[in-house]
Amino acid sequence: MQVSVRLLVFLLLWPFGVMAQGFSGLGAGAEGFDKPAPNLVFNFPTDHGAHPKYRIEWWYLTANLNGPDGTSYGLQWTLFRTAFAPGEAEGWQSPQIWFAHAAVTTPDLHFATERFARGGIGQAGVDINPFRAWIDEWALDGVDLDTLTLTANGSDFGYNMSLQAEGPLIFHGDNGYSIKAAGGQASYYYSQPFFQIEGTLKLPTGDIAVTGSAWLDHEWSSQPLSDDQSGWDWFSLSLLGGAKLMGFQLRQVDGSLYNSATWIAPDGATTSYGDGNFSATSLLISDVADRELPTQWRIKLPDRGVDVVVTALNPDAWMGLSIPYWEGPVKVSGSHTGQGYLEMTGYE
């Protein structure tokens, strides 16, 4: 169900008026674009690449890191693709627009930056053989999706990392066909949550060698979600012992909540949980970027005996970009311990 959340990130937070005007067709629904359908047989490595007949797509990587002195860090790298018409064309006539976010979070600081590019001219894209997802000099590339290097730079920070997958790909929902709402909206969605990652963070105070674990999502779809949702709170937790939990709650405009979760066993076996199993309650409100945000949560998934407190490593992990939202690393304590990432949107 992570899929729906990430889709919402894109659709709700993007300055939609501008999009609807400019990217003609996007606001008008999914006409002309392919729509996800059940029972897709994924074809790799082709499906690691871009699907320009679908309206939106992203490669989304988050990592929990530790420095040589045990200090915790977080890292984000995301490449988004959006199309104002289906298909690809050469040169400036390409209907594809690419953009990307990169961030590094330390216990006291948060760095974030973004990039934009037109498709069709080689400034951004995703190649499959060998794998390379890039925008400008930022790149996630390797021989295949198991062994990768990652770079991004902003004006005051950057990173160079290498990643090694130590588990299988995870297919969410019905074998990667992930239904997101009662209305039938869906996306194709798979993850690689088992990356070991190491490398160097380049911060204003100097370079820091780090190691840790990373989680990559790849997801594509064409259908916007309904507009009766005001935002969401999304958690991806890596627990001690190797199990992982992804859960979120969707905040409806009328105040009601819709919950969902996926339990990933250490061997990659998944169990999906529908509404009513997963719960998240805010414990602490912080002032962040002139608004109030919950930065400590109580998370429960009774079926797996999960009852934990999730605390932001740095409450100020605000992504003050063209699409503003909160995304940062968290610590997990309680019935289980571990770490993970939290994403919160729609807090005005």
Place this chain on the structure above:
Amino acid sequence: MIRSCLSALLSHWRRNPVQLFAYIAGLALATALWSGVQAINSEARASYQAAAATLGEGQNDLLFPKHGDHIPQETYVLLRRSGWLVSPIVSGRLNDVRLIGIDLVTSATGLASGGEALESTFIGSDRLLANEETALRLGSSLDITVDASIASGIAIGDIGFVQQLLGRDYLSHLVLLPDQPIGQPALDTIAPNLRLQSALTATNVAELTNSFHLNLTAFGLLSFAVGLFIVHSTIGLAFEQRRGMIRTLRSLGVPLHTLVILITIEMMMLATIGAGFGIVLGYLIAAFLLPDVAATLRGLYGAQISGTLELRASWWVSGLLLGLVGTAAALSSQIWRIAAMPILVSVKPRAWLVATTSRFRLHSIAAAVLLCATVPLALFCDGLLAGFVLLGCLLIGAALALPAITAYILTLLQKHTVAPVWAWFWADTRQQLPGLSLALMALLLAVSANIGVSTMVSSFRLTFVSFLDQRLAPELFVEVNSADQSVALETFLGSRKIEILPLLTTQVTMLEQTVALYGVRVGQTYRDHWVFLDETPAAWDLVETNNAVVVNEQLARRADLWVGDLVQITTDLALPIAAVVGDYGNPQAQIIMSENTFQGLHPEIHPLRFGIRTQAAAKLRLQIIELVGIDDSAIIDQAAIKALSLNVFERTFVVTSALNVLTLGVASFSILMSLLTLADLRVPQLAPVWALGLTRRHLGWLELLRSVILATIVFVCALPLGLALAWVLLTIINVEAFGWQLPIYLFPVNYLQLGGYALVAAFLAATWPAVRLISTSTSTLLGIFASER
């Protein structure tokens, strides 16, 4: 009480409609010229800002090709993939409109900056954005969205679409975005063929045209000063004539402060009406002049200004405020005088006149201080502000000194006169000075402003006409895209024995600045048309034989290199300067050398721009389009540009003369009003002279003569003042503001003509009072002796 009091005050204007007219007209004139000029300036500035905002020019560093005008698209992608945040721009001309293709996704004003500045209606679309005027020029076959915020003469579209329209697959330049990422490789290693132009050194249209606007502003300010003097003298007269009424009102029990408040309200109300008229008039003046100003700026600098005028608060509020503040200043001294004077004394106008003579001394001292201050200001002080302070000291000092100077001259004349009638005449004239002094000051300022401004405009015009002759000598100007086209054009024209002037050009960094190098084919055209500020004999011969270069004034001033000095062009080549050429309105340093010298330095550069000498421009233009295959938009008919620019100057001249007549007219009107006011007061003084045997006709002629003599004295004072004014404007303020000097040319015939106008104006102003004097009945004159006041 307040109502009847107000109606009594207002009745003065009913009885003196001419004075009311003078008051309102003076203010209207002052406000009109000022706000008109400000309207033009603010329209122009808004256009420049729109252009800068539209293009992001002047805000960001730019990358240009070192040679030619092409950047391959691959270079752009390579730079981005190396971590250089640049945004591509393609630009070219279509139907005389500058087409600009931008990539809104990466542009400095687009998505990357939050997407606020421009709507993203055209990403990937076949649509252009332009203002209404430009949209009309582009024609109806294109899909144009009208956007008033886009600068005139510019249409913006998606980069892909503009490339299609221009038939190109390359880029013109790259905008370097702020906040570049860490870890970039050096630019040279990624794109060695690109040159970085920092935003600070970029050619800024606003800077280019500053000189032009400064001249307009100076004119507006001078006109405002003249107008205010008129207002000042009218207010003085109105108060003088209302002393009786004020005394009556006060005797009837109106408290002083009520009276002061009522008078203030009354005068400010009238002032608001006057200033309001002025703003309407200013708008009309601006609307009338703007097309000409726009054409001038376009012809001279390529700066595009919208031809339509918007009512911007910035100029009309400032005009209104300035008018009201000016009135308040003039009013305050009068009100203070009323408040300070005892009720019974205030009715005696003579008392006031005598009282003002003591102010003469004060004024003379102030004038001396101000005029003395101009010397150190001119000699030792730098900066634009000092220039304006100098201007202010000069004008105010001269105006304040005028009564004292006039009185001194009259005293001298009186001393050298034996005949009793003439002795009386000089003494009587001197005695009238206090009452006339404000009117005379207004005349002085009007005449000297006219001399100063017409000298400035004429010098400007002469300089630019020769500059246009120099720079626009070839009848056609062709810009080609490639070396192949360049060769084809030369071959084509060579075969027809048509004189062709290729212009080789590149930008280099030397002498700590960006310098434009030009390689020219020295020929008769250059020898005939180029006028130098300073030169060695046979300068062009030295250039032609590769033994010297010509530099522009900008380079000469900044690097302090003048004729005879060596310029180190490369490490191996240093050439002496044969001549310095005036290059008006261009901020960039230039070195002009022979074609051969240039090709020795940059053999890889082909000439892409050509001047062509021909008598049949239209025919040749068609041939070049058909036979050489050069696009119509790449050929510019320079003769047409020159004709347009000259025409504009002619029209500016007509406008200047009209303004001359207008300001003189108003100044003479002010004299008339003063004389009329004095006429009634003077009957008691004239009656004894009449009784001694001078006829009324004789006295009338003396009145006329007096006015002409005073105007002559004023003109004699105005001549040096006007020239000093022109000198300050051209030599100090222009250099301080723009780094180049306009030479002063003198126009004695014009000045004499102006002097003639001033005398005629004074004569006409005195006619009515003289006629009135002649027709004064003898009983009135006799009555004076019976009823001494």
